[in-house]
Amino acid sequence: AQSVTQLGSHVSVSEGALVLLRCNYSSSVPPYLFWYVQYPNQGLQLLLKYTTGATLVKGINGFEAEFKKSETSFHLTKPSAHMSDAAEYFCAVSDGPMSGNTPLVFGKGTRLSVIA
Amino acid sequence: DAGVIQSPRHEVTEMGQEVTLRCKPISGHDYLFWYRQTMMRGLELLIYFNNNVPIDDSGMPEDRFSAKMPNASFSTLKIQPSEPRDSAVYFCASSQDRDYNEQFFGPGTRLTVL
Numbered sequence: 001a002q003s004v005t006q007l008g009s010h011v012s013v014s015e016g017a018l019v020l021l022r023c024n025y026s027s028s029v030p031p032y033l034f035w036y037v038q039y040p041n042q043g044l045q046l047l048l049k050y051t052t053g054a055t056l057v058k059g060i061n062g063f064e065a066e067f068k069k070s071e072t073s074f075h076l077t078k079p080s081a082h083m084s085d086a087a088e089y090f091c092a093v094s095d096g097p098m099s100g101n102t103p104l105v106f107g108k109g110t111r112l113s114v115i116a
Numbered sequence: 117d118a119g120v121i122q123s124p125r126h127e128v129t130e131m132g133q134e135v136t137l138r139c140k141p142i143s144g145h146d147y148l149f150w151y152r153q154t155m156m157r158g159l160e161l162l163i164y165f166n167n168n169v170p171i172d173d174s175g176m177p178e179d180r181f182s183a184k185m186p187n188a189s190f191s192t193l194k195i196q197p198s199e200p201r202d203s204a205v206y207f208c209a210s211s212q213d214r215d216y217n218e219q220f221f222g223p224g225t226r227l228t229v230l
Contacts (some may be wrong), residue, residue, distance in 0.1 A: 034218075043120070043207055043221030044159075090159065103149065103172070104219065108158040 002027045002093045004107035012113040019063075019078040021110050026072065033074040034092040034104065035065055044090060047111030050074065061085070086114045118223035122208050134196040137225045140189055141210030149219060150183055150193050151207040159207075165191065198199045198229045 005079045007022040025031055032051050036044040048059025055067040061084075074091060091107040121140040141148045148214055149164040163173040170183045176183070181201070187193040195202055205226050209219040 036221075041223070042207070043223050044219075045221065048216055049218065103161055103164055106159045 002031065002095060002105045004091050004093050004105055006089075006107035006110050008110055009108065010111045010113065012115060014115050015083055016080050018072055019076070019081045019085065019112065021076040021089050021091075021112065023065075023074045023076065023107060025074060025091070025093040027093055027095060032094045033065075033067060034094075035059065035063070035074075035076050036090045036092060036106075038088040038109075039054045040087070047089070048078070060091065061090050081112075081114045082116065083103050083114050086112055088112075120208055120210055120220055120226050122206075122222035124225060125223060126226045126228075128230065129198055130230050131199055132197045133229075134194065135198045135202075135227060135229075137193040137206050137227070139191045139193070139208030139222060141191070141208070142220055143189065144173075145212050145220070146188075147208035147211045147219075148185060148191050149209040149211075150191070150207065153205045153207060153224070154203075162193070195227075197226075199230045202230050203227055 002110045003026040005024045013019055020055050034049045035047040037047045038044045047063055048057045048065055050057045058064045063078045065074050067074050088109045090109045092104040094104050120142055124136045146167050150162040151159050152162055153159045160174045160175055163183045165185045166169055181195055183193045205224045207221050207224045209221045211219045
């Protein structure tokens, strides 16, 4: 079964600094990988996803993530943090098409705080 | 499209009462998911439907929880009787059959059981 580990339940960065949120996954087949963002009092929304092809994936709001199979990682980065990036970020994995319609498995989330 | 719609947004009830949460998925989406989010356990999948049929309800915590999807545009999650430990934010999400794994979430229902 798939699983996701997000290192650090809370990350704090200064405005303008690099954002790095870590995600490691476990999957027995080539995975589909996702990052979702949750702003206060809202539902989750898709930030970016990797299915096949290019391993560096660009998403909304300047975020990107790189799929590294050898490291079983899918870390989320943004070169320069903005105050509006403060939110909860969730990494998720599924087995994609190899095992049919498998639901997403979410990590426990990382809360990002941005300091002015 | 208005997105996934959930009601009510907030619900406060007393222990032992019945609670019904409602969800309207995005039109044309064939999959519907119910999640529960708490500080302690994070985001948990409770149940999901494909074309109105429940596919996997292994995440439903106990028999007090039940979910239905009578048609493609409506689903309910019912808790009877409710308990304080059911207090959480409940999310509904939907996705298209063709791109199954991209889920669109509703704003959630914040349930407080006193």
